[in-house]
Amino acid sequence: MPAEATQSLRVNLAQLPHERVIFGSTAAMREIRVKVEDALGNSGPLLIQGESGTGKELIGLFVHAHSILSAGPFVKLNCAAMSNGLLEAELFGVEKDALTDASECRRGALETAEGGTLFLDEIGEMDLALQVRFFEVLRNGHFSRVGGKEERIAHVRVICTARCDLEVAVAQRTFRQDLLFALSSNRIQLPPLRERREDIPLICNYLLEKLAHIYGKPTLKVSESALEILQQWRWPGNMRELENWIARIVVFGTEEVLGLEFARQLGTMSTVGQRKHRIVHLRLGTAKRVRRPHDG
Numbered sequence: 001m002p003a004e005a006t007q008s009l010r011v012n013l014a015q016l017p018h019e020r021v022i023f024g025s026t027a028a029m030r031e032i033r034v035k036v037e038d039a040l041g042n043s044g045p046l047l048i049q050g051e052s053g054t055g056k057e058l059i060g061l062f063v064h065a066h067s068i069l070s071a072g073p074f075v076k077l078n079c080a081a082m083s084n085g086l087l088e089a090e091l092f093g094v095e096k097d098a099l100t101d102a103s104e105c106r107r108g109a110l111e112t113a114e115g116g117t118l119f120l121d122e123i124g125e126m127d128l129a130l131q132v133r134f135f136e137v138l139r140n141g142h143f144s145r146v147g148g149k150e151e152r153i154a155h156v157r158v159i160c161t162a163r164c165d166l167e168v169a170v171a172q173r174t175f176r177q178d179l180l181f182a183l184s185s186n187r188i189q190l191p192p193l194r195e196r197r198e199d200i201p202l203i204c205n206y207l208l209e210k211l212a213h214i215y216g217k218p219t220l221k222v223s224e225s226a227l228e229i230l231q232q233w234r235w236p237g238n239m240r241e242l243e244n245w246i247a248r249i250v251v252f253g254t255e256e257v258l259g260l261e262f263a264r265q266l267g268t269m270s271t272v273g274q275r276k277h278r279i280v281h282l283r284l285g286t287a288k289r290v291r292r293p294h295d296g
Helices: 019-023 027-040 056-065 084-092 128-140 166-171 177-183 197-215 224-232 238-252 256-267
Strands: 006-009 046-049 074-078 117-121 157-162 186-189
Touching: 019 027, 019 056, 019 197, 027 056, 027 186, 046 056, 056 074, 056 117, 056 157, 074 084, 084 128, 128 177, 166 177, 197 224, 197 238, 224 256, 238 256
Parallel strands: 046 157, 046 186, 074 117, 117 157
Antiparallel strands: 006 074
16 A cells, blocks of 8 residues: 555644635636635535646645634545555445455545545546445445445545546546536636746745745745746646745755756757747846844
């Protein structure tokens, strides 16, 4: 079993970024904020879609932390991290001797998340047979462990994510339409970072403080020229990619690693649209340490 396939967390609001960091100030994210408020007004399933690295799990954590189920666990199950046989066992639990290696009864994520939130990452990776079983949980709340006959009731809120287009998956008959309908009572489509470039400085400042604390480094402030380049970048990896870049700045204490790498990547681009990011703008200086009242 992959070590990170299933995780059970107790979510503390203080551990999450401030709302203005999560939602920023763009029109697209203001619309997302309204949809999140709508989702908080009920306990129905929530489907969060978007490219990899757009913050789907962060929105799920925010919804859980602000819901009436916030005192309960937040149980994350990664559907893409295991085979469907293992996924079924992790989701529903196992009765003793139901599998060749099952020497004892084991609770699944549906029971572990009792009174809280079940977060299914990459629901589009679940196979059709397992989708049928999961649809029944959404339809009437009933399920049984693998190999068991006892009917159980799930008292959880379900939040699912998908980076693939589930409508296309339905058309290709790899995802059930009834399951998509069941998940769509609350539905959020997160925009990629390239469509919310105005939020990048705010996100960068948050990441600089967060990562400086994690790595035990001084809190830095990047230059305006660096921010300009960061706002021009395409960000195919979205916020996850941005965080990796900020981590480099924090660890090395300089923007030069950013400038050199961006110059290298930009230098390999050939299309006119990509060439608009002029390499001359990549003459970056050293990131400045933020002076605090207690600094000498």
